[in-house]
Amino acid sequence: MLKVAIIIGSTRPGRKGVAVARWVYDIAARRGDASFEVVDIADFDLPLLDEPLPPIMNQYSKPHTRAWAAKIAAFDAFVLLHVHAPPAARGSRQRDARRPRRLGPGPSAHAGARHR
Numbered sequence: 001m002l003k004v005a006i007i008i009g010s011t012r013p014g015r016k017g018v019a020v021a022r023w024v025y026d027i028a029a030r031r032g033d034a035s036f037e038v039v040d041i042a043d044f045d046l047p048l049l050d051e052p053l054p055p056i057m058n059q060y061s062k063p064h065t066r067a068w069a070a071k072i073a074a075f076d077a078f079v080l081l082h083v084h085a086p087p088a089a090r091g092s093r094q095r096d097a098r099r100p101r102r103l104g105p106g107p108s109a110h111a112g113a114r115h116r
Contacts (some may be wrong), residue, residue: 002034005031005071005078011042017081024079032100 006019006024021038028036045064053059060066070077 002003002077003039003075004028004034004036005039005075007078007080007082008038008040009082020081024081028079039067039071039078044071 004022006028008015010017010022016042021040024091025036028034044067046068047064050062051060051065053061058069060069
């Protein structure tokens with residue numbers, strides 16, 4: 001069965017991504033052809049660009065980066081949620097998550113919503 005991560009891509013105070021992730025999960029979980037899990041990037045306490053080597057090298061020196069890489073590697077696909085605007089650090093983390101060495105080829109989707 002396909003394993004899909006629904007990634008809350010923001011760590012900002014007051015973020016709306018948690019509610020959006022629950023909504024996406026509730027809809028996605030009705031499918032019988034895949035399993036879904038909400039993954040909150042805030043749980044990994046990832047500083048921006050603190051690894052000495054580029055992600056393509058897959059040689060992480062920090063425990064938090066190794067934990068993130070292991071978590072993402074467990075999925076076949078992901079939906080990266082960002083509400084209103086992409087988070088500042090999304091670029092580096094998104095590139096990390098897309099590495100073929102970790103994920104292999106597979107589908108991904110980016111979903112966003114504007115709040116007013």
